[in-house]
Amino acid sequence: RKEVEQDPGPFNVPEGATVAFNCTYSNSASQSFFWYRQDCRKEPKLLMSVYSSGNEDGRFTAQLNRASQYISLLIRDSKLSDSATYLCVVNLNTGGFKTIFGAGTRLFVKA
Amino acid sequence: GAVVSQHPSRVICKSGTSVKIECRSLDFQATTMFWYRQFPKQSLMLMATSNEGSKATYEQGVEKDKFLINHASLTLSTLTVTSAHPEDSSFYICSARERTGANEKLFFGSGTQLSVL
Numbered sequence: 001r002k003e004v005e006q007d008p009g010p011f012n013v014p015e016g017a018t019v020a021f022n023c024t025y026s027n028s029a030s031q032s033f034f035w036y037r038q039d040c041r042k043e044p045k046l047l048m049s050v051y052s053s054g055n056e057d058g059r060f061t062a063q064l065n066r067a068s069q070y071i072s073l074l075i076r077d078s079k080l081s082d083s084a085t086y087l088c089v090v091n092l093n094t095g096g097f098k099t100i101f102g103a104g105t106r107l108f109v110k111a
Numbered sequence: 112g113a114v115v116s117q118h119p120s121r122v123i124c125k126s127g128t129s130v131k132i133e134c135r136s137l138d139f140q141a142t143t144m145f146w147y148r149q150f151p152k153q154s155l156m157l158m159a160t161s162n163e164g165s166k167a168t169y170e171q172g173v174e175k176d177k178f179l180i181n182h183a184s185l186t187l188s189t190l191t192v193t194s195a196h197p198e199d200s201s202f203y204i205c206s207a208r209e210r211t212g213a214n215e216k217l218f219f220g221s222g223t224q225l226s227v228l
Binding site for chain 1: 117143145153154155157160202204206208214215216217218219220221222224
């Protein structure tokens with residue numbers, strides 16, 4: 001089983017749609033959680049951190065369920081510019097700091 | 112926000128040559144930097160963890176003699192691909208960990224596209 005698993009995608013949605021990404025992690029020692037966005041042949045950019053209380057940034061909402069070891073990202077009113085790959089990222093500290101990336105879910109938003 | 116500079120952005124070299132890639136944290140000190148490789152349409156794969164002042168920790172399957180990592184200062188880590196071959200052609204990205212109190216964030220360099228002919 002992969003340490004971080006994401007929806008395989010790709011997701012093809014029309015502009016204005018709401019889209020949800022799911023992610024699960026296997027190591028209960030995971031400490032911090034993030035969503036990154038990566039455009040083609042570019043470096044990943046931090047989209048938002050994910051907290052147990054849930055957090056929202058404009059059209060983006062992230063949720064963390066530690067009991068289920070599940071992370072989600074919701075994008076409302078999707079824009080063409082939201083087209084990218086979304087990476088679920090988990091930080092572990094088991095004697096040494098380690099960052100684990102999910103394989104990413106590709107999103108295509110179409111006019 | 113924190114900035115990580117990676118250089119060069121693109122390298123084209125002949126098979127058998129060595130290529131050095133630099134990764135600098137510009138406005139913070141990074142005791143830990145990471146090196147990744149990404150093949151087309153695949154996710155980032157961690158190659159190694161670079162620790163300032165000590166030896167790098169390599170992931171399984173990554174040859175330490177092939178991918179030399181040096182982290183001599185708190186703001187600079189280098190990755191040298193020795194005797195590069197066409198199968199080493201890939202997108203290499205570094206990242207640096209910033210700690211602010213109890214918070215930790217990872218910032219990425221802009222990546223280096225390596226093409227070995």
